[in-house]
Amino acid sequence: MASTEIVHAHAAPQGFIRKYVFSLDHKVIGLQYYFLALIAVFVGMGLSLLMRIHLIWPTASLPIFGDIKPETYLMFVTMHGTIMVFFVLTTAPQGGFGNYFLPIQIGAPDMAFPTLNMLSFWTTFVAFVVLIAAFFVGAPLHGWTGYAPLSAVPSSGPGEGLGADLWITSIALFCAASLMGALNFITTTLDMRAKGMSMMRMPLTCWAWFITAILGLLAFGVLAAGGILLLMDRNLGTSFFVPGGLNFTGQTSFPPGGFSPSTDLVKHNGGSPLLWQHLFWFFGHPEVYIAIVPGMGVASQLLSTFSRKPIFGYRAMVYAMLAIGILGFVVWGHHMFMSGMSPYSAFAFSIMTMAIGVPSAIKTFNWIGTIYKGRVRFHTPMLFAIGFVSLFVSGGLSGPFLAQPVLDIPLHDTAYVPGHFHLIMGVAAIFGIFAATYYWFPKMFGHMMNETLGRWHFFITLVGTYSIFMPMHYLGMAGQPRRYSQLTEVAYLHPLIPLNRFMTYAAIVTIAGQFIFLFNLFWSMAKGRKAADNPWEATTLEWTTATPPPHDNFGGRTPVVNHGPYEYSVPGAPRDYVMQNDPATAPVH
Amino acid sequence: MATLSSTVSVKVPQTRQGGGGSTPPTFGGGGGNGRGGNGSPDYGERLRRARLGLAVGLTPVIMLFVSFTSAYIVRQGLPTLDVRTNTYVHDWLPVNLPWVLLLINTVILVVSSATMELARRQITRQAALAPVTSIPGVSLGEERKFPWLGITVVLGLGFLTGQWMAWRELAARGFYVATSASSSFVYLLTAMHAIHLAGGILALLYSAVTSLLRKPVEARRIVVDITAWYWHFMALLWIYIFALLEIAR
Numbered sequence: 001m002a003s004t005e006i007v008h009a010h011a012a013p014q015g016f017i018r019k020y021v022f023s024l025d026h027k028v029i030g031l032q033y034y035f036l037a038l039i040a041v042f043v044g045m046g047l048s049l050l051m052r053i054h055l056i057w058p059t060a061s062l063p064i065f066g067d068i069k070p071e072t073y074l075m076f077v078t079m080h081g082t083i084m085v086f087f088v089l090t091t092a093p094q095g096g097f098g099n100y101f102l103p104i105q106i107g108a109p110d111m112a113f114p115t116l117n118m119l120s121f122w123t124t125f126v127a128f129v130v131l132i133a134a135f136f137v138g139a140p141l142h143g144w145t146g147y148a149p150l151s152a153v154p155s156s157g158p159g160e161g162l163g164a165d166l167w168i169t170s171i172a173l174f175c176a177a178s179l180m181g182a183l184n185f186i187t188t189t190l191d192m193r194a195k196g197m198s199m200m201r202m203p204l205t206c207w208a209w210f211i212t213a214i215l216g217l218l219a220f221g222v223l224a225a226g227g228i229l230l231l232m233d234r235n236l237g238t239s240f241f242v243p244g245g246l247n248f249t250g251q252t253s254f255p256p257g258g259f260s261p262s263t264d265l266v267k268h269n270g271g272s273p274l275l276w277q278h279l280f281w282f283f284g285h286p287e288v289y290i291a292i293v294p295g296m297g298v299a300s301q302l303l304s305t306f307s308r309k310p311i312f313g314y315r316a317m318v319y320a321m322l323a324i325g326i327l328g329f330v331v332w333g334h335h336m337f338m339s340g341m342s343p344y345s346a347f348a349f350s351i352m353t354m355a356i357g358v359p360s361a362i363k364t365f366n367w368i369g370t371i372y373k374g375r376v377r378f379h380t381p382m383l384f385a386i387g388f389v390s391l392f393v394s395g396g397l398s399g400p401f402l403a404q405p406v407l408d409i410p411l412h413d414t415a416y417v418p419g420h421f422h423l424i425m426g427v428a429a430i431f432g433i434f435a436a437t438y439y440w441f442p443k444m445f446g447h448m449m450n451e452t453l454g455r456w457h458f459f460i461t462l463v464g465t466y467s468i469f470m471p472m473h474y475l476g477m478a479g480q481p482r483r484y485s486q487l488t489e490v491a492y493l494h495p496l497i498p499l500n501r502f503m504t505y506a507a508i509v510t511i512a513g514q515f516i517f518l519f520n521l522f523w524s525m526a527k528g529r530k531a532a533d534n535p536w537e538a539t540t541l542e543w544t545t546a547t548p549p550p551h552d553n554f555g556g557r558t559p560v561v562n563h564g565p566y567e568y569s570v571p572g573a574p575r576d577y578v579m580q581n582d583p584a585t586a587p588v589h
Numbered sequence: 590m591a592t593l594s595s596t597v598s599v600k601v602p603q604t605r606q607g608g609g610g611s612t613p614p615t616f617g618g619g620g621g622n623g624r625g626g627n628g629s630p631d632y633g634e635r636l637r638r639a640r641l642g643l644a645v646g647l648t649p650v651i652m653l654f655v656s657f658t659s660a661y662i663v664r665q666g667l668p669t670l671d672v673r674t675n676t677y678v679h680d681w682l683p684v685n686l687p688w689v690l691l692l693i694n695t696v697i698l699v700v701s702s703a704t705m706e707l708a709r710r711q712i713t714r715q716a717a718l719a720p721v722t723s724i725p726g727v728s729l730g731e732e733r734k735f736p737w738l739g740i741t742v743v744l745g746l747g748f749l750t751g752q753w754m755a756w757r758e759l760a761a762r763g764f765y766v767a768t769s770a771s772s773s774f775v776y777l778l779t780a781m782h783a784i785h786l787a788g789g790i791l792a793l794l795y796s797a798v799t800s801l802l803r804k805p806v807e808a809r810r811i812v813v814d815i816t817a818w819y820w821h822f823m824a825l826l827w828i829y830i831f832a833l834l835e836i837a838r
Contacts, residue, residue, distance in 0.1 A: 112638050112642060113642060179646075179649045182645075182649075183642055183645050183646045184642075186645045187638060187641050187642045187645055190641060191637070191638050191641055192638075217645065217648050217649055217652075218648065218649075218652055219652075220649060221648075221649035221650070221651075221652030221653040221656065222652055222653075222655075222656045224649075224653060225652075225653050225656030225657055225660070226656070228777070228781070229660065229777070232766070232773065232777065236766050236767060236773075237766065237767035238766060238767050238770075238773040239767070239770060239773070240660065240664065240770070240773065243669065243670060244669065244670055244671070244672045245670055245672035265672060269669060269671075269672075269680065270667070270669030270670075270680045270770060271664075271669075271770075272663070272664065272667055275660055275663055275664065278659075278663075279656060279660065282656075
């Protein structure tokens with residue numbers, strides 16, 4: 001045998017269980033993550049549809065849930081947010097595509113610790129099951145941010161008993177799973193790159209997954225700490241987050257002699273709800289970058305590939321992502337401007353937050369520079385990559401407004417805020433997932449996805465999501481509060497009802513459009529046009545191997561990397577691109 | 590380098606393989622060892638990767654305790670509303686730690702860290718000599734195998750028992766989990782450390798099991814090596830926690 005033969009960390013599995021269920025293969029685990037996210041996204045989307053319907057027809061009885069009480073609406077809010085943030089936006093781009101393509105793109109046979117990788121997925125799966133179980137005992141009301149003391153006192157409302165315990169357990173499991181995943185991603189990136197694959201030759205997708213893993217590694221431990229304190233407050237009677245003097249007995253009027261501390265008030269004293277907010281947002285702000293940074297990597301990869309041009313400013317892209325990651329850890333206070341923080345702290349957080357605009361602008365500039373004067377091929381993945389940039393800009397531009405305390409104070413807790421974060425964190429990241437799906441589908445399943453259906457899906461989703469979330473900004477400026485289940489009874493909101501109605505119609509159309517995607521996904525797996533090994537004429541290592549890749553990724557061969565990741569339109573080359581493992585003598589830019 | 594023993598005995602030549610001898614490799618189950626062909630597993634690379642993984646893996650542990658520390662300091666300085674008088678008061682109650690007992694525990698843990706290091710060096714030596722002993726016909730003199738790992742496990746369990754006694758003592762002095770924020774933090778920090786240390790003990794027991802399963806000494810060495818670094822980290826972490834609880838009362 002050739003001396004270059006790589007010894008794979010584990011032999012190809014034989015039985016069905018080891019092959020498809022408890023598999024150690026990063027590709028199978030990646031697909032498991034992807035399909036878990038696919039199930040989760042339809043649950044989360046269904047909840048958002050119920051919320052939109054309830055907002056414009058508040059008296060209508062909904063399927064399964066019947067008449068919607070305010071607390072039922074808040075359960076939808078909580079479950080929608082938690083499912084989407086954790087089990088879709090964190091799971092699909094990183095756990096799904098990162099798992100599948102990071103080892104292949106750096107030329108490794110597998111992740112560094114395959115068993116840990118499997119554990120990570122199954123822990124995520126159990127976390128999802130536990131979260132869904134909260135539905136059946138009454139889901140909590142406290143939103144995905146779990147603000148104390150609502151989340152810290154079991155008697156504070158319906159769903160805050162067992163439901164909230166399940167919610168916290170699910171989050172804690174998810175933390176553990178994400179930490180295992182992050183550990184694996186970082187070790188793999190640092191230690192398992194093929195010969196010649198220096199850090200600065202890695203595709204930007206790999207940089208994005210690497211940086212995302214570092215963010216997760218530093219952030220999830222803090223959320224776990226907060227979760228442990230919350231569980232102690234709820235079950236052991238401690239007072240980390242629960243102040244004294246709270247009344248949760250359901251009495252609506254203030255008794256003449258004041259509340260009796262022994263019977264009416266919670267048995268806590270001296271805790272600080274703000275402590276929870278600090279711990280939560282120290283995790284929470286990096287978490288939004290955990291959702292969006294992989295999308296940035298995918299957009300960079302695709303814009304370069306489909307414009308047939310090298311990425312504009314590779315190093316600047318890497319440093320910008322690093323800067324976004326680092327700044328992400330010092331801006332959590334901008335979620336808490338309303339908490340009565342010192343104006344000096346607010347000022348510091350505000351400056352830091354607006355500083356994120358600089359690396360973000362560098363990225364946007366470079367994306368536009370990449371497609372400028374390119375020979376652009378408008379395949380579906382490219383459309384979604386362009387859509388990602390569009391949403392990143394329009395969602396991002398409202399960021400500097402919210403970053404200023406003087407503007408945030410009137411806009412806080414209005415529909416402006418969900419408008420902002422849905423565009424940039426929700427829909428932009430989802431567009432990254434769609435772009436990645438259309439782009440890598442041929443490699444994963446050996447078939448092409450249908451282009452016509454893909455275009456329909458793209459335009460419906462782009463126009464639809466803008467129609468849903470752009471108006472939210474206007475609603476917010478007009479003073480429509482978020483999280484309220486009833487808007488029709490308030491006089492000053494009456495002029496906004498037609499706009500709300502339009503958004504609900506847009507949501508129905510957009511959600512219907514997603515079934516085109518679902519159909520395309522499963523239909524193409526079986527009936528799609530057979531894919532060649534490199535259908536997009538791309539340069540990175542996953543396109544040098546068979547479709548779908550063999551168990552050890554490169555069929556016993558070890559790739560040797562001689563070129564950077566984005567050598568397109570190379571003068572003098574026989575093709576208009578030079579692949580990363582082409583001989584060192586090939587012409588490059 | 591160790592010297593070869595002068596007594597050389599001739600053994601029946603036998604091949605010695607990591608995964609499954611001369612039979613085709615079957616799937617190992619644990620996810621580490623089935624490997625094809627004649628290539629000998631690169632334990633140096635695996636050790637480096639495992640150490641890197643451990644260093645990365647300790648980061649969230651540090652973040653966890655950094656979070657607890659910041660919560661501790663914030664809560665300590667926080668005035669709280671007394672609902673009876675409607676005034677802000679400082680309710681931080683300094684905990685009367687059983688510090689003699691905790692000092693004994695600290696000594697036990699530091700000693701266990703030393704025995705752990707001796708165990709690590711012992712198995713490193715064994716692993717270094719393994720290629721020599723696997724040569725047919727070569728045998729080394731019996732090395733005295735002092736059970737450092739077993740001693741470390743016993744000392745670790747002793748530390749956990751000592752912590753349990755410290756909690757009993759705290760309760761006897763009237764400090765329960767919910768008595769005051771300060772006592773909540775004492776139980777929280779010591780319990781979180783104890784859970785992490787128990788994880789280290791489980792890893793040591795796992796390495797004992799691998800020794801029973803006759804895994805190659807190089808593979809067992811990796812488990813012992815990274816557990817040793819983890820163990821040292823746990824000792825340092827305990828000293829930090831003890832200092833925090835004692836100094837920032």
